[in-house]
Amino acid sequence: MALLQDLIQQIDDPALKERILQETDKLLKQKKFGLVFEEHLPECTPLYDVPIRVGSKVALKTGYVSDIYTVVKMDGDEVLCDRRETHEQKTFKLDDLVVVAEFGEPIYPTLKPLDTVENAPDSGLWHTLIEADNYHALQLLEYLYAEKVDCIYIDPPYNTGAKDWKYNNDYVDSSDAYRHSKWLSMMEKRLKLAKKLLNPQDSVLLVTIDEKEYLHLGCLLEEMFPDARIQMISTLTNSRGVARDNGFARVDEYIFVIQFGSSKVNRLPLSDEWRVNVNENDTRVTHLRWSMLIRSGSNYLRKDSVNQFYPIFVFNDGKKIHSVGEPYYGTNREEVVAPEGTFAVWPLRRDGEEGNWQIANTNLRELIKQGFVMLGKKKDNSIPVYYLKKGEIAKVTSGVYEITGYREDGSIISDTEVRSLVTGTQWRIGSHDASTGGTNLLKSFFGTSRFTFPKSIYAVHDTIRFFLANKPNALVVDFFAGSGTTLHAVNLLNAVDDGNRRCILVTNNEVSVDEAKELTQKGLKPGDPQWDSLGIARHVTWPRTVASMTGRDIEGKPLEGYYGFESDCYEVDESIAVVSKTTGKPTKATVYRKGKRQMYPELCEIKMADGFKANAAFFKLSFLDKTSVALGRQFRELLPVLWMKGGAVGKCPALENDDLPNMLILPQNKMGVLVDEIYYSEFDAELSQHPEIQTVFIVTDSETAYRSMIRTYDGKNCYQLYRDYLDNFRINTGR
Incomplete structure (x- = not known):
C-alpha cells in the first residue's frame, strides 16, 4: 500500500x-493491513437478574453461554427450549437457565444499587463501582460521558494461557490455536468504546501488558489510534522474577501510553531512582508550592460550599492576619463588622461573584498557627491569600523543604530547591514491586490474599499522576478494575493535593476456577447468592474500596501504618576513620552506610487508619424492558443512571415510596427532573430558586414542547426523557 x-x-x-x-x-x-486476526463469534453475556419469558434467549448456567436456546413454553419450573443450532427441543429446570444478551443487539441498561460507603458526608465527591460485563458497561458509559473522560487506566487480562480470562464464558487456555485472535477481538471491541469516552482535546489512555501480547497490542493501538502519540514504558513489577520455562525470569512488564490532543507528561519532583538515563540538563528547579486559598475549577461558587464562605480579617497595612471569622449565611456581607484596625477579605472572584475558600475556617486557623498561610500584596482593599496543601506540608515536616525563616505575616520561608523532571521509559522503582505495594497491602485489608498479582498502588499512583497532577477535577475510568487499585490510587492523589478527581471502576463478578469447582460440587450455580458473594467484585474490589476509604480492615480493625514508602539507600558516613593497612595512617576513602530513604515524603503523614474523605456507590448493571422505559414505567430504576449523567454529585437519590412524583428538585445532586410536563410552571419556579442545579431532565414525547421548556436554561445540561436514552441504545445496535 x-x-x-x-x-x-x-x-x-x-x-x-x-x-x-x-x-x-x-x-x-x-x-486490514498490518495486524490481521480472526473476527470471532460475537460475545454473549449472561443476565442473571433478568426474568425468563417465552421467547427469551437463554443458556445453561453451567454450560457455554454461546450455546443459545429459545424458550418455547413454560409450565411452572419446567421450560421447553429450542436449540438455535440444531432446533432440537429439550426441557430444562427454570433454575438451570439464564437469559443471554448477544453482542450488538439493542440493550437498555440501568444500575441496581448494591451498597455505599460514605466517609465524607459533607463532600459531593462520589466514586462508582459497577459490577458488569465491561462491554455493556462501556455502552452505558458512552451514553453518560462521551468525550468527557480525562484518563483511562486498564490492566486487561494478559492471556497467559493459565485460565486468566474467558471468551463467551469459556476459559481460553494455552492450547487454543485462536487465543491471540480471540484476545484481540475482545480488546478491539472495548477500545472502540473507550475511544469515544476520552476527551479528544486532552486525555490519555494507559494500558499495561506483559510479553504475551505486547506486540499484538501495540499493532492494534497503532491501527485504532492513528492520530494519537504512543509510547511504551518498561517497568519493574517483581524484583525476584517470575520464572519462564528455559528462559529468563520476567521482572518487568509494559505500559502503553496513548496521548490525545494537548495531553502532556507533567514534570514532577521525583526520587533518585527515577533519574536513570535522564539528562540532568532536562531537570528544572522547583520550590515550595503555595496554592490560592480561594477555590477554582468546579464547585467554586458560594452555594456549592456554604460553610466555606467566611471572612478573613487582615490588619489594615496588609501585612498580617488578625483572625478568621465564622461562616456567613446572610445576604449582605457588609453587615459583618471587622475588628478595629482590620478589613475583611472574602472569597470573591475577579468578576465580583461570591465563591468559597478551599478549606474550613477551623482548619485555616490551625494552618495559620503553623505558618502554612501566606498573604499576597494588598491592592484596592483586598489581598490574595495562599496556603500549603497536605502534600506540600508533608514535604516540610519530613525535611524535604527546610524552613529557613518566617515572613512578617508568620508564614514559613524555605529556600530549598528540588529538581523536577520528566523521566525516561525505563522504570526501576522499588515501590512498584507488586508484592510490597500490592499483595502485602491487600493482606492488611483481608488478612489473607484474595487476589493474585494485584498492582502496586504506587505503580498506578505514579503512572496516573504524570498526567493528572494538574487536573484536580479529572474523571478517571478503569473497566478492567481487578482488585480496585485505580480508585485507591485516585484517592491517594486527592489526599495529597485536596483534589476532587472522580473514579469509575467496572469489573465482572467471576469466581476463581477452584472456587467454581467447589461451588458446583455443592449444587450451586452462578447467580446464587453464595456463588456471587465469592465473585471478584463483591469479594475483593468492593471490600478493598470500603477498607481503604474507612481506614478499617474487613473485621473493623484500624489499618496500621502510613502510605509513605521507604527504600534502602546508601549514604556517605564521614564519622568512620579509614586507616591504611600499609602505613597505619588515615587515608582518603569513601565509606557508605546503609539506611532508609523516604520515596514519597508527601505521603508519609497520610495515615491508613484515617481513610479518605470521599464516598463510593456500588451498582450492578441491570437491564430494562424497552416498552416499559418508553412508557415511563421504570423511573425508579433509571434514577441512578440520571444521577451519573448529572455528574454523580452527592449521594445517589432514591424514591422513598412507590408513588411517582411530579418532579424532583435535587440541589444536593445539582439536578432536577420534570416527570410530568403538566407541572412545568411549578418546576421552572423551583429551578429559579436553585441556580446550583446544572443538569435538567424533562420527560416528554414532544420535541417541540421540550425545546420550548428549556429555552431559558442556557448554560445547563438538558436532556429529553426517555427519547434521549432510547435513541442512544438504538444507535448501539449492530456494533
Whole structure:
C-alpha cells in the first residue's frame, strides 16, 4: 500500500488523483493491513437478574453461554427450549437457565444499587463501582460521558494461557490455536468504546501488558489510534522474577501510553531512582508550592460550599492576619463588622461573584498557627491569600523543604530547591514491586490474599499522576478494575493535593476456577447468592474500596501504618576513620552506610487508619424492558443512571415510596427532573430558586414542547426523557 500511495502522488491530474485516493481509503477500511486476526463469534453475556419469558434467549448456567436456546413454553419450573443450532427441543429446570444478551443487539441498561460507603458526608465527591460485563458497561458509559473522560487506566487480562480470562464464558487456555485472535477481538471491541469516552482535546489512555501480547497490542493501538502519540514504558513489577520455562525470569512488564490532543507528561519532583538515563540538563528547579486559598475549577461558587464562605480579617497595612471569622449565611456581607484596625477579605472572584475558600475556617486557623498561610500584596482593599496543601506540608515536616525563616505575616520561608523532571521509559522503582505495594497491602485489608498479582498502588499512583497532577477535577475510568487499585490510587492523589478527581471502576463478578469447582460440587450455580458473594467484585474490589476509604480492615480493625514508602539507600558516613593497612595512617576513602530513604515524603503523614474523605456507590448493571422505559414505567430504576449523567454529585437519590412524583428538585445532586410536563410552571419556579442545579431532565414525547421548556436554561445540561436514552441504545445496535 505504501508503494501504491507513492505512485498515486505522481498522477498529474488533481481530480483523478483525489478520486483514486478516496477509493484506496475505502479499500484500507474494508481490509486490514498490518495486524490481521480472526473476527470471532460475537460475545454473549449472561443476565442473571433478568426474568425468563417465552421467547427469551437463554443458556445453561453451567454450560457455554454461546450455546443459545429459545424458550418455547413454560409450565411452572419446567421450560421447553429450542436449540438455535440444531432446533432440537429439550426441557430444562427454570433454575438451570439464564437469559443471554448477544453482542450488538439493542440493550437498555440501568444500575441496581448494591451498597455505599460514605466517609465524607459533607463532600459531593462520589466514586462508582459497577459490577458488569465491561462491554455493556462501556455502552452505558458512552451514553453518560462521551468525550468527557480525562484518563483511562486498564490492566486487561494478559492471556497467559493459565485460565486468566474467558471468551463467551469459556476459559481460553494455552492450547487454543485462536487465543491471540480471540484476545484481540475482545480488546478491539472495548477500545472502540473507550475511544469515544476520552476527551479528544486532552486525555490519555494507559494500558499495561506483559510479553504475551505486547506486540499484538501495540499493532492494534497503532491501527485504532492513528492520530494519537504512543509510547511504551518498561517497568519493574517483581524484583525476584517470575520464572519462564528455559528462559529468563520476567521482572518487568509494559505500559502503553496513548496521548490525545494537548495531553502532556507533567514534570514532577521525583526520587533518585527515577533519574536513570535522564539528562540532568532536562531537570528544572522547583520550590515550595503555595496554592490560592480561594477555590477554582468546579464547585467554586458560594452555594456549592456554604460553610466555606467566611471572612478573613487582615490588619489594615496588609501585612498580617488578625483572625478568621465564622461562616456567613446572610445576604449582605457588609453587615459583618471587622475588628478595629482590620478589613475583611472574602472569597470573591475577579468578576465580583461570591465563591468559597478551599478549606474550613477551623482548619485555616490551625494552618495559620503553623505558618502554612501566606498573604499576597494588598491592592484596592483586598489581598490574595495562599496556603500549603497536605502534600506540600508533608514535604516540610519530613525535611524535604527546610524552613529557613518566617515572613512578617508568620508564614514559613524555605529556600530549598528540588529538581523536577520528566523521566525516561525505563522504570526501576522499588515501590512498584507488586508484592510490597500490592499483595502485602491487600493482606492488611483481608488478612489473607484474595487476589493474585494485584498492582502496586504506587505503580498506578505514579503512572496516573504524570498526567493528572494538574487536573484536580479529572474523571478517571478503569473497566478492567481487578482488585480496585485505580480508585485507591485516585484517592491517594486527592489526599495529597485536596483534589476532587472522580473514579469509575467496572469489573465482572467471576469466581476463581477452584472456587467454581467447589461451588458446583455443592449444587450451586452462578447467580446464587453464595456463588456471587465469592465473585471478584463483591469479594475483593468492593471490600478493598470500603477498607481503604474507612481506614478499617474487613473485621473493623484500624489499618496500621502510613502510605509513605521507604527504600534502602546508601549514604556517605564521614564519622568512620579509614586507616591504611600499609602505613597505619588515615587515608582518603569513601565509606557508605546503609539506611532508609523516604520515596514519597508527601505521603508519609497520610495515615491508613484515617481513610479518605470521599464516598463510593456500588451498582450492578441491570437491564430494562424497552416498552416499559418508553412508557415511563421504570423511573425508579433509571434514577441512578440520571444521577451519573448529572455528574454523580452527592449521594445517589432514591424514591422513598412507590408513588411517582411530579418532579424532583435535587440541589444536593445539582439536578432536577420534570416527570410530568403538566407541572412545568411549578418546576421552572423551583429551578429559579436553585441556580446550583446544572443538569435538567424533562420527560416528554414532544420535541417541540421540550425545546420550548428549556429555552431559558442556557448554560445547563438538558436532556429529553426517555427519547434521549432510547435513541442512544438504538444507535448501539449492530456494533
